[in-house]
Structures are given as structure tokens and as C-alpha cells.
Amino acid sequence: MTNTQQAINDQIIEDYSNPKLDVVQIDGLVVLKIIKNCKEYLPELVPGQLLGLDIGTSLEVSNCFPFPPRDQEDENTESSAEYQLEMMRYLREVNIDSNTVGWYTPTYLNSFFNESVIETQYNYQATINQKCVVIVYDPIKTSQGTLALKCYRLTQPFMELFKDQPFSRERLDQANLNFNDIFEQIPIKIHNSQLINALLYEFESSDSLTTQFDRLGISNNIYLEKVMEGMNECLESLNNDLNKLYQYQRAYQTQKNNYIQQKTLEGKKVDEEELAQMIKPLNTHQPSKLNSLLLTNQVNNYCDQIHSFCGNSLTKLSLLRELQK
Amino acid sequence: MQRETSIFLPTQVNVKVHPVVIFNILDHYIRRNVGQDRVIGTLLGYYNDGVIEIRNCFPVVHSEGEQVAVEMEFQRKMLDLHLKSSPKEPIVGWYATGNDINENSVIINNFYREEMNGQTPIHLTLDTGLTNDTMGIHAYHAHNLSLNHESSLGSYFTPLSLEILTFEAENAGLDSIAQTKYDQQSTSLLSELESLQNSLSKLDQMLESITEYISAVEKGEIQGDPKIGRFLARTIQSIPKANSQVMDKVINNSVKDLLMIVYLSSLTRSQLAVAEKVRQSLV
The missing domain is CATH 3.40.140.10 (Cytidine Deaminase, domain 2)
Incomplete structure (x- = not known):
């Protein structure tokens, strides 16, 4: 060679x-x-x-x-x-x-x-x-x-994160990943x-x-409506996600408290290891953080679209207004 | 499709080609083998009431030396694959680059006639040598010259009328692709605002040229064309006559709507940013 x-x-x-x-x-x-x-x-x-x-x-x-x-x-x-x-x-x-x-x-x-x-x-x-x-x-x-x-x-950090499931909050915090950091354009x-x-x-x-001249059309409200609809849906599911997380957190806390209460009633010392054992199965049911991260990203994207579209429409409208005079 | 028996049969076939087909052929030509003069390939599309729409194509390996060899096996496999992804586009003919039709073309045409079960294939030629400074896109139908059914004296190719057909999304695509004309290197995509500006300046140009024309006619410098005049009158008629106050109101309302939406989306965005900040501060 x-x-x-x-x-x-x-x-x-x-x-x-x-x-x-x-x-x-x-x-x-x-x-x-x-x-x-x-x-x-x-x-x-x-x-x-x-x-x-x-x-x-x-x-x-x-x-x-x-x-x-x-x-x-x-x-x-x-x-x-x-x-x-x-x-x-x-x-x-x-x-x-x-x-x-x-x-x-x-x-x-x-x-x-x-x-x-x-x-x-x-x-x-x-x-x-x-x-x-x-x-x-x-x-x-x-x-x-x-x-x-x-x-x-x-992005590279997201690739690393996605490699290992589950997608928990702790790992996300560790990676310090923003919703903007999933995709790079x-x-x-x-x-x-x-x-x-x-x-x-x-x-x-x-x-x-x-x-x-297709792009000179003024009345593109249907498009805007669709984007808003999509955004609405997204926000709703984001809300649902939050509720789920909240419920999970409550269940987690209740179980923990119950355990400690029981132990104190019995007059025993709280065994940290046993506590961890008890709570472990709950951890696997922890809702994936990925979903909400993606939803946030999607909402952000919709916002961008709305901004660029509205900017254009406003330009066109002000042009038309000048023409009217 | 008619099966021609005499040369007097009129061919009233219109051929419509999508730009993507021509792009594909040129790409194929650029990627030809060393020493290869021309490239051929199969055209896909459909017949519709005397109109043949060519919607897709794919390259076929062939060699022209002392003998003409077309890899029909390759052709069939490729066709199968294309039919799998778009079953509504059967084979309608074949293309070749270069501006002449030679005896090899006749042989290849016969190959394709067999592939199409006896239907007459469309032959599309594209002059990649740019003789006469044009791309020279032409479509042909081949006809057999024969005195009886058994023997054939030869073939002749009749030109067909051809036009380039696009739909609106293709227009937008072509428009952005066309930016590379001015810049020999690759160019980036135009933003919406930039393309809006382009459209407006184009519109401005058109209006200017029409005003020039009208004033020239008024001064009597050139003879007015009644066709253009009628067309202009129709255009002006098509503009809706609106009360300026009503129009003002409509515009104002739209502006208000838009501003509202912008405001809401900004609010959403700042909410997201706040949430992100809160999360970070908790870590």
C-alpha cells in the first residue's frame, strides 16, 4: 500500500x-x-x-x-x-x-x-x-x-442517555439535559x-x-388552527403526564410513611435496607421521563412554527393594508 | 392503447413529464461508466385518456458495441421493486440521452415492446450534449412500416407533443432548487421571508412590464393585442370590490388574532423556560 x-x-x-x-x-x-x-x-x-x-x-x-x-x-x-x-x-x-x-x-x-x-x-x-x-x-x-x-x-448526550433504559428522572438530572438537546438541527x-x-x-x-405566487395567499387560518390544535393536544398530554407523576409520587410517599409508622408503633428501629427493599418495586413503575421531555420539545417546536408563520402573515397583512390606502 | 397496423393511424397522444424524471435521467448520465456514450432507462407512469404521464424512471444497464445488449433481467428486477413501492405506475416506455435515434434505438425499442406485451413504448430523448443550446427533450412513438403482418420494412419514430407538468409542491421545490443557478456552489435553503420577498419583487416586475406595455399602447407606439386587453380586463374584474372600511376592519381583526396567538405562544414558551430553570435549580 x-x-x-x-x-x-x-x-x-x-x-x-x-x-x-x-x-x-x-x-x-x-x-x-x-x-x-x-x-x-x-x-x-x-x-x-x-x-x-x-x-x-x-x-x-x-x-x-x-x-x-x-x-x-x-x-x-x-x-x-x-x-x-x-x-x-x-x-x-x-x-x-x-x-x-x-x-x-x-x-x-x-x-x-x-x-x-x-x-x-x-x-x-x-x-x-x-x-x-x-x-x-x-x-x-x-x-x-x-x-x-x-x-x-x-445529539451525542441524548444517544448516551437513550442507550440504557429506563429513562428515569435521576438519570436525566445527572445528564443535565434540556428539552432542546434531544435533536440538533x-x-x-x-x-x-x-x-x-x-x-x-x-x-x-x-x-x-x-x-x-402560492405563498402570497393571505387566508391561511386553517393551517394556524391546525397548529394550535396540535399544540393543545400536546399540552393536554403533558398535563396528563404530570398528573401521573404526581400520583406516583404520592403513592411512593404514602408507602414510605406507612412503613415508618408501622415500625415506630412496633417500637423497632427503622431498617434502611428493608425500607429500600420495600420501595424498590415501586421504582420500576416510575413513569418514564422521556415522554414529557418529548412533549415539551414538541410544544416548543409548535411555538416556533406559530411565530414564524405569524411573522409572515403579519408582513403580508401590513402590505395589504398599505395597498388598500 | 391502439395497436398500429398502418402508418396513417393518427397518434393523438400527449406526453406529460414531471421534472423529477428529467433530473433522474441527468443524474444517471452523470454517473455513466467510462467510455459510455449514452444511457438508457425505463420510464414509469400511466395512460389516461390519450395523455401519458411519465412520473418516474430508473436506469438500466446496457452496452452498445457491435451488438446491443440490454440487461433485461436487471430491468425486470428493478421494475418489480418499483412496482412494490408504487403499484400504480406501470412501465410506459424508455429514455435515452443524445439527440439522435439510430438503428440501436430500434432494437432497444423492440426489447421494450416485448416487455410491454406488444404495446407501443414511448421513447424520450434528452440531449445532454446541449446542441443548439437547449436540452432538447422530445418524446416519440415508434411505428412499424410493413406491407403485411409478417414482414417489417423498418420503423419510424413520430414525435409527440410534450409538456412539463408540475404540481404546487413541486413548484416550491423547484423554486428553491433553482437558487443554485446563480451560485455555482451549493446554496442553503431560503427562509420564508426571503422567498416572500422574491415573490413580491417578481410580482412587482410583472406589474411594471404590463404598465409599460399599456402606456406604450396608449401612446400608439405599438399595436394593442385584443387578447391581452381582454385578459387584463378579466383580471381586473376578478379583484373583489370591497368597501375600504370593511376591508380595514377585516385586516385589523386578522392582525389582532395573529398578535393574540403570538402572545399566547410566547407565554407558553416562557413557561417552558421557567420550568427548565426550576428543574435545573433543583438538581
Whole structure:
């Protein structure tokens, strides 16, 4: 092996073990494919695989394909994995990157901070490559005229925390993890080859494709209503969660007190070990903190959405008011 | 689909292509093997009342030397996989890059005719060499020239009318992708406000050009086109005539609603922040 080859190999290994990720570079083709696949399956939300390469601290996504939609019975996890492998094998034959770099999923109103998404993403990051990302696409927002594409990755501290269940309050406190620290958003860049740029110039000259006035619509109250509804639901379940925690705490305390009372009545000294033994089974029933953490994150996300949407609407409205005069 | 027997059969087929297909073909061309002149692949989509919508495509391995070899096994496997994820998109034809149709095209076309159980495949060509400075996207139907059913004298390809079709989400996608035109390197996504600004300046431009046109017609510099005039009149008519006071009220109400919502969400956010602070101070 020559020196340069050695150096390249070292570089690859170093890149692989380096968890830093600054930017995700997406090919225009991938953007269009995600939009198309998503549109096809609506109202069902069908995720898919992203293919590409990771170079240094950036990740290039150069192709993607959708997973086959799930059948009625959920027996096809095996066949789905087979489908992926086969697809990648064939894509490799036509010189397409056959390297998994993550997955994409369509979502309504960014309501994707749930446990199943986190689990899938955790598996990607833990088993394939720590640079794997999830690209989230919002078809509703996009049909209003702005491409809503976001790229996320689980943070390193959260990965550590998620590795070992249960997700108790003590461990969360130890990690000192904020609700903002679950996902990190990674900036997206769009990349096109020169040939595709040439095509885009051609599209521009033919007028039919340059209608970009969808986003000038004023009355998007339905969207706002939906976001508020989602937020309401979230807050409600957060409340439920808190109640559960409260009940648990009360039961815990009562049991402890009962025990101490009994011992004092019997005139014996309180045995710390026995107490711990008594309380132990309760500990396993401790509600998972993960849920409330996720809900908080979701609420925060809704707030962000509302802010950006309202900011836009206000701009449009003030414009309209000036026009009226 | 009609089965043609004579060359006089009119083909009234419209072909509509989604941009994603063309992107895919170009990507395939960029990733071609060393020494390969052109690439081919299968087009997927559906027939609908004389309109053929091409919605997807995938590359196929082939080689053109002294003999033409298309990996039909590969083609079938790929088709199977695509049908599994989108069963409503059967095979409708094939694509090739380059701006000419040669004798090899005829052979490949026959391959595809067999794959499609005798239906006539659409042939889409894309000129990646950019001769005449255009991409030259064309669609063809091949017809057999024959005197009787057994023998074939040759084939000829008739061009079909072709248009690029998008839906609104695709428009938005294309719009953001198109930003790379101005910047050779990769660009980041536009924020909502920026894209709003773009739209408005575009609208402004359009209004300006139409005012210019109107004033030119008024001065008698150019002959007014009645079609444009009628179109303008219709546009102006479509603007709802509203009492300015009523309109003011509507706008004010919306603004108030929005401000209220912003206030509430800010409140929620600060609640979250407070909760977080309390938790941290307890540790």
C-alpha cells in the first residue's frame, strides 16, 4: 500500500469516528424525489431511505428511494429490509451511491418528536453511522409555497442517555439535559450538477414553470388552527403526564410513611435496607421521563412554527393594508 | 392503447413529464461508466385518456458495441421493486440521452415492446450534449412500416407533443432548487421571508412590464393585442370590490388574532423556560 492510500484510509477512519457534522448537502434530485414520493402516498406518510456519502464534517445525500408502504398486517419488517438491500444492490450497478446516510419522513405540522422516530433514528445512528440524519418534509407547508425541509440528528448526550433504559428522572438530572438537546438541527444546502443547472435555465425561459405566487395567499387560518390544535393536544398530554407523576409520587410517599409508622408503633428501629427493599418495586413503575421531555420539545417546536408563520402573515397583512390606502 | 397496423393511424397522444424524471435521467448520465456514450432507462407512469404521464424512471444497464445488449433481467428486477413501492405506475416506455435515434434505438425499442406485451413504448430523448443550446427533450412513438403482418420494412419514430407538468409542491421545490443557478456552489435553503420577498419583487416586475406595455399602447407606439386587453380586463374584474372600511376592519381583526396567538405562544414558551430553570435549580 502506498503512502497516499494509507493517508486516505486514515482519513476515512478518522472521518468515520469523528461525530461532528456541519452541513448536509442535498442534491436537487433528492428534494424532488421526496416531494413526489410523499405526494403519491398521501394521506399515508411513507418514509424512505437516503443514500449518499459522508465527507469530513459534511454529509452528501445524492439519492433516495421510498420504502414499500406497509401492508395491513405488520409482518413485513423482514421483507422491507430485504427490499432495501435489493434496491441498494441494483442501484450500485448503475453507479449510484449505495451507502445509507439516513432516512426521510414526511410529517404534518412537524409533529415528529415521538418515540418511534427517535427509536428509528437511534438505530440508524448507533448501528450504521453516527452521521446518519433524518430529513423531515412537511407537505402542507410546502404547498403554501415554501419548501419545508429540515434535517435533524440526535445529539451525542441524548444517544448516551437513550442507550440504557429506563429513562428515569435521576438519570436525566445527572445528564443535565434540556428539552432542546434531544435533536440538533443541521443546516441544509442544495447542490446541483451543471447539467441540471442548464435544465433549470431552460425551465426558467419557459414561463409555465415559474409560478411562485402560492405563498402570497393571505387566508391561511386553517393551517394556524391546525397548529394550535396540535399544540393543545400536546399540552393536554403533558398535563396528563404530570398528573401521573404526581400520583406516583404520592403513592411512593404514602408507602414510605406507612412503613415508618408501622415500625415506630412496633417500637423497632427503622431498617434502611428493608425500607429500600420495600420501595424498590415501586421504582420500576416510575413513569418514564422521556415522554414529557418529548412533549415539551414538541410544544416548543409548535411555538416556533406559530411565530414564524405569524411573522409572515403579519408582513403580508401590513402590505395589504398599505395597498388598500 | 391502439395497436398500429398502418402508418396513417393518427397518434393523438400527449406526453406529460414531471421534472423529477428529467433530473433522474441527468443524474444517471452523470454517473455513466467510462467510455459510455449514452444511457438508457425505463420510464414509469400511466395512460389516461390519450395523455401519458411519465412520473418516474430508473436506469438500466446496457452496452452498445457491435451488438446491443440490454440487461433485461436487471430491468425486470428493478421494475418489480418499483412496482412494490408504487403499484400504480406501470412501465410506459424508455429514455435515452443524445439527440439522435439510430438503428440501436430500434432494437432497444423492440426489447421494450416485448416487455410491454406488444404495446407501443414511448421513447424520450434528452440531449445532454446541449446542441443548439437547449436540452432538447422530445418524446416519440415508434411505428412499424410493413406491407403485411409478417414482414417489417423498418420503423419510424413520430414525435409527440410534450409538456412539463408540475404540481404546487413541486413548484416550491423547484423554486428553491433553482437558487443554485446563480451560485455555482451549493446554496442553503431560503427562509420564508426571503422567498416572500422574491415573490413580491417578481410580482412587482410583472406589474411594471404590463404598465409599460399599456402606456406604450396608449401612446400608439405599438399595436394593442385584443387578447391581452381582454385578459387584463378579466383580471381586473376578478379583484373583489370591497368597501375600504370593511376591508380595514377585516385586516385589523386578522392582525389582532395573529398578535393574540403570538402572545399566547410566547407565554407558553416562557413557561417552558421557567420550568427548565426550576428543574435545573433543583438538581
